[in-house]
Amino acid sequence: xxxxxxxIRREHVKQLIDHLRVRPGTEVRLPHDFDPRFKPDNLSKEQxxxxxxxxxxxxxxxxxxxxxxxxxxxxxxxQAMDAAGKDGTIKHVMSGVNPQGVNVHSFKSPxxxxxxxxxxxRCAQKVPAKGMIGIFNRSYYEEVLVVxxxxxxxxxxxxxxxxxxxxxxxxxxxxxxxxxxRYLTDNGTKIIKxxxxxxxxxxxxxxxxxxxxxxxxxxxxxxxxxxRGFWDDYQRVYSEMLSHTSTDHAPWYVVPADRKWxxxxxxxxIISDVLMDLNPQYPTVAxxxxxxxxxxxxxLEAELPHESGx
Ligand code: ATP
Ligand code: MG
Numbered sequence: 001x002x003x004x005x006x007x008i009r010r011e012h013v014k015q016l017i018d019h020l021r022v023r024p025g026t027e028v029r030l031p032h033d034f035d036p037r038f039k040p041d042n043l044s045k046e047q048x049x050x051x052x053x054x055x056x057x058x059x060x061x062x063x064x065x066x067x068x069x070x071x072x073x074x075x076x077x078x079q080a081m082d083a084a085g086k087d088g089t090i091k092h093v094m095s096g097v098n099p100q101g102v103n104v105h106s107f108k109s110p111x112x113x114x115x116x117x118x119x120x121x122r123c124a125q126k127v128p129a130k131g132m133i134g135i136f137n138r139s140y141y142e143e144v145l146v147v148x149x150x151x152x153x154x155x156x157x158x159x160x161x162x163x164x165x166x167x168x169x170x171x172x173x174x175x176x177x178x179x180x181x182r183y184l185t186d187n188g189t190k191i192i193k194x195x196x197x198x199x200x201x202x203x204x205x206x207x208x209x210x211x212x213x214x215x216x217x218x219x220x221x222x223x224x225x226x227x228r229g230f231w232d233d234y235q236r237v238y239s240e241m242l243s244h245t246s247t248d249h250a251p252w253y254v255v256p257a258d259r260k261w262x263x264x265x266x267x268x269x270i271i272s273d274v275l276m277d278l279n280p281q282y283p284t285v286a287x288x289x290x291x292x293x294x295x296x297x298x299x300l301e302a303e304l305p306h307e308s309g310x
Contacts, residue, residue, distance in 0.1 A: 010276070013269045016040060020253045020266060022246035028254075030235040030242075036199040038256040048261040055268035056096035062275035066131055067101045069280040072188045073128040076135045076271060079145070080196035081234060082224045083206035084257045085264075086137055089196065092264045093271065094135070103128060106137040115157055119143045119173070120180055127189060133271075141193075144173050144241050149233045174244035181250040191250035192274055194267055195238065196257040200231055 022028060066072060078086050094102055105126045114122045120140050128134030147153040148170060163169065181191050198206075207228070210220035227234075246252040253270050257263040285293070 022252040028242040030239045034254040036197045036258040039262045058272045060096040065280040068282045070131040074133045074190045077139045077193040084196040084198035093268045102133045104135045148237045185249040193252045198257040202258040
């Protein structure tokens, strides 16, 4: 059997990605609407390494063009429950990309200084510069997730009373996030939002592996177990986030994360598809510069000793 052409392959990837995208305006209900174990019937784990290598190669090529063009940037927002595989996904997906063209930022509990600013402030400073791919490992979306599940975090934000009226505050934050993402998009930042959707059972298995394997103990903390206790609350706030902040300009993709190999493949597929659509081009040089290059080439060649065959 012959290999499918790259056009057909691209069409398959597009269909898959379309399946993972949250349609703007739809109401999402987790865990019913997205299966964490989903994978296409015709795709197996054995095929994954080759496909991933191909995707990573594509990413590297397009990232180089993005950097050279210096007009757009790409912001990848990664959100997930603990042990869903954010770190591993970043490591694998970006493995072939020039480190000079990528920045990764992990957003943890905010500092005192950060708490003294409005909630988008700390993330705004880390938005990728033109030509760069930026990855947010957690993001401003924590402001409608962990902060919503634990009201004590909201109390710590020193907000004026008028700003804290529930439930308006969440509606307002959704709107502010959508507006901000619109602003970034209009100014050249392409936003890709990925929710790594792990199941509750799979999280338990991964926590157990972190407890059983001494080399993984450091990855597990009692706080992870506490947060797991709020699983249903998180499913609810994630559902609301997906329902209200998936837009045409900055859509959410719900990536099934129970199979790590598939989560990585899907993520590389989504990012490379966006980059291919963006289609950044190497800058071309003006004819007079090109003519100069020709002259310089002759000069350099004349400076070298004559090489007679190899
Ligand atoms: P890993 O556990 O894989 O190393 P992580 O992203 O879970 O990575 P942690 O240091 O375990 O990193 O956790 C960071 C914590 O900071 C998370 O529990 C997250 O919910 C919390 N956090 C992030 N942003 C905010 C915020 N704006 N307000 C309050 N807590 C936040
Ligand atoms: Mg953690």
